[in-house]
Amino acid sequence: MATGTSRQFKLAKESELRIEVGMETSLRLRLLSGTAEIFGTELPPENWLTFPPRHKFAIFTWNGATIEVNGTSEVEYVADETPMISYVNVHAVLEGRRARAKASSTNGTDSSQGPRVMVVGPTDSGKSSLAKMLLSWASKQSWKPTFVDLDIGQGSITVPGCIAATPIEMPIDPVEGIPLEMPIVYFFGHTTPSANADLYKVLVKELAQTLERQFAGNAEARAAGMVINTMGWVEGVGYELLLHAIDAFNANVVLVLGQEKLCSMLKDVLKSKPNLDIVKLHKSGGVVPRNTKFRQKARSYRIREYFYGLVNDLSPHSNVANFSDVFLFKIGGGPQAPRSALPIGAEPAADPTRLVPVNINRDLLHLVLAVSYAKEPDQVISSNVAGFIYITDIDVQRKKITYVAPCPGDLPSRFLIVGTLTWLET
Known part of the structure; x- marks a missing residue:
């Protein structure tokens, strides 16, 4: 555990500082030199950022940086092996698709749909972190992609127990998270889909149709596309719900984090969809397994x-x-219905x-x-x-x-x- 004194970290290029803030204490940090980002959002030079308890994040630098940290953390270390190159390569491919969609919408052709990216994988594989990076990088390029959160267990947009969507107009604040200007929120009311899987499907379909109507009248949002975060339940009913969501949102890119078996199953069952790309990505070594008690907190x-x-x-x-x-x-x-009234x-x-x-x-x-x-x-x-x-x-x-x-x-x-x-x- 790192103590409350100030300390500096000199990060080499393409390395990251991984930090877990304690359960009861906050932590401050600032960028002293170079450039660095948290989940795709650049750190402002010399500005102190204060992270409340229970935050877990990584400060990544492409070209090298010096970071000053002040306060107590439970975990704090520098890693030079990260999957960031593969993540930014995915971003570059998505950028190309957005540009083509925008060009075709101005030409009046019908291929104006930007990328609809679904991030899937088991619990604690870094799905929401990757989703934030892709959204922040896209908004930095002046796009306004739509973030869709289907993970009712944690809730990145609003309280847990909901599925929700909101446009992302600027890089996501590393402390405050997803902005809450005009989210579309449907209340499932439970923190696991097993409470009522059929209702979960109905609400997913409802949200997908609502966004479809919005996209129909907004070529810019349509070209920017969406990034869809999913839950970590990927077996049995969870797998069924995943396939249902891919279909409901008409996803054209599925990013599979850290599970070969899931990637293979999806490729096999979805091979009839020629316009769907399924890409396996490595999960970050900084992803931390969270136990039930931590999730409840x-x-x-x-x-x-x-x-x-x-x-x-x-x-x-x-x-x-x-x-x-x-x-x-x-x-x-x-x-x-009583048994007597049934066949x-x-x-x-x-x-x-x-x-x-x-x-x-x-x-x-x-x-x-x-x-x-x-x-x-x-x-x-x-x-x-x-x-x-x-x-x-x-x-x-x-x-x-x-x-x-x-x-x-x-x-x-x-x-x-x-x-x-x-x-x-x-």
């Missing part, structure tokens, strides 16, 4: 960040509503996309609920969400519900979606 941290900001710079508002002011629904489940031999099954009203009671305490944009109940599944609230108290006697919201005022909708996403505020 990271999820909790993401939810806290939504309400309070990265460094407690936001002030969420506590509000009280009557039970009659809101309508709560969960998606999936509901009463099953002989058929098993009763819950409908995975059925909308089920939820009675307000103390079971809702500490749940994070999504506020739907739906105008009518039957639009809840197909509507994206406006944001999230956190239930802090239920008064059954007085029929009052107390919740925390990121901003004051009335909720944009009376329809709230309930999942299993919980948060114990600490």
Whole structure:
């Protein structure tokens, strides 16, 4: 563990400094000389950057750099073997595709679709880091690619339990992450797709169709394309969901990180798609396996960040509503048909996309609920969400519900979606 004193690292060209910030402490660093980047975003010279607890990142330099670090870290070392050359080569190929798509859109031809890149691989293979690099490098070249996050376990764009998309207009801030100007967010409500795989598929399809409509009217976004981050579940149902997402988003490039078997399976099953390139890439040696406890803490941290900001710079508002002011629904489940009403031999099954009203009671305490944009109940599944609230108290006697919201005022909708996403505020 590195102590709180200042220290300097002189990095040779094409090497990187890998850092894991401690669980409870922050860490500062600055670029003293040369040039360097974090996940594709260049560091500003001489400016101190402060990284909050639990950040893991690598500072890479193409031509050499000197970095000053101040604060405590759990891990800190320099590595000279990195896959960055192969990653930037992928970026160069994608750039060529974007340029061709843009040229064909100005010529009026129909091949104006830029790259739709899906990053796949098992848990802890560096998928989200590679996605950030490709997005930052593209935005540096004045493109505005769309970032799609299908990883409900962690959530790079908003809270966990969601699939979401947002345009990336400038290199991603190494500390603050993905900007939240106008994301499109669908609430799945659970942190693993196994809770309701059919609903996950429905929402993935819904998001893909929404983006397709946006691209149809925006040649620039269409040419810039998208980078799609996926979850680390790549076997069984997880593999099925991966194939479904490739199909739903009409991906034309699949980057497979660090797993030969997955790459081989995808090439075999997708060989009928001539316009789909499947490329195997090495994962970075800096990728750190995260245990279940760390993942749960990271999820909790993401939810806290939504309400309070990265460094407690936001002030969420506590509000009280009557039970009659809101309508709560969960998606999936509901009463099953009795066996007597089914054909002989058929098993009763819950409908995975059925909308089920939820009675307000103390079971809702500490749940994070999504506020739907739906105008009518039957639009809840197909509507994206406006944001999230956190239930802090239920008064059954007085029929009052107390919740925390990121901003004051009335909720944009009376329809709230309930999942299993919980948060114990600490």
